[in-house]
Amino acid sequence: MNDNDCSRVFGLLSEYLDRDLAPATCEELEDHLRGCPECVEFVRSLKRNIQLCRQLGECMPAPPLGQEVMAGLRRAYEEMLARRRLSK
């Protein structure tokens, strides 16, 4: 294993984590990872970034919607449902 292998692997890591690599490329990359703890650590770091982003999607609260806004949304929703029923 050398830095050239690491450099090539570097460009493929997101597709690897997303399971988007072709089987042969995946095999090649995993062969490299078996002998390269630094790259394994790098993959873990990238994976951690992704997991943190996913948590971010869950945890940011929004300010409550006012009654007037909610009433407007509900009106639009009910009108949409009425149109939907008519179109069937």
Added chain:
Amino acid sequence: MLRAQRIGYSTERSQISWDLSVPGKRKSDAELAVALLTGDEAAFTEFVKAFHARLSQYSFLMCGYREDAEEVAQETLLKVFESADQLQDPSRLKSWIFRIAKNECFMKRRKSVFAPKVELSLDELKPVRFGDGESRGIEIADWTSLPDDLVLDGELQQALTGAIRELPEIYRSVVLLRDVEELTTEETAEVLEISSDTVKTRLHRGRLALSPANGPIPQNQSEGGHPA
């Protein structure tokens, strides 16, 4: 058979756990969308609550201002309800919603649509040990001291939010949709009106750049090539 099984990804051999899921994950958006479109009263409330928060966050990270973000979120919800009956396939609701939100954000920040696009080359994002001595030698390993089962607390959340906001828009928009909102590559391509290959390229570069240790993103980069 799962794609991962079919093509032979091996958890044991590579030493990497593939579970990218977050414990306590929300329920399916597709299920919520179907309930909404069939007139389920509870689904309306749940839908507004769930998507208002997500749209507020997305819009804040895209627009940069809380006030704009709130307006974008509300306007997007209104447009969704006004025209949801035109949606033929409920399973595409999520990408449809974020496409509306993206357009609302662009209208809020019209100048940014025409602003020069910043591209990051893969070489710039390589860690020092991969570098040739001339690259910036960005270190992505800033999160490595953190445990694998990390929970996003207030301080870390602030750091991550700041790092996302520092990304050039073309990368930020992809990272937000793929990694924060968990749209698929194809859904993201549809929302942003770009190819799936471009989504993958920008996602990888965005993920690599997404570290507080990276510092400011250069604003004068020329178009980068496709990654190796």
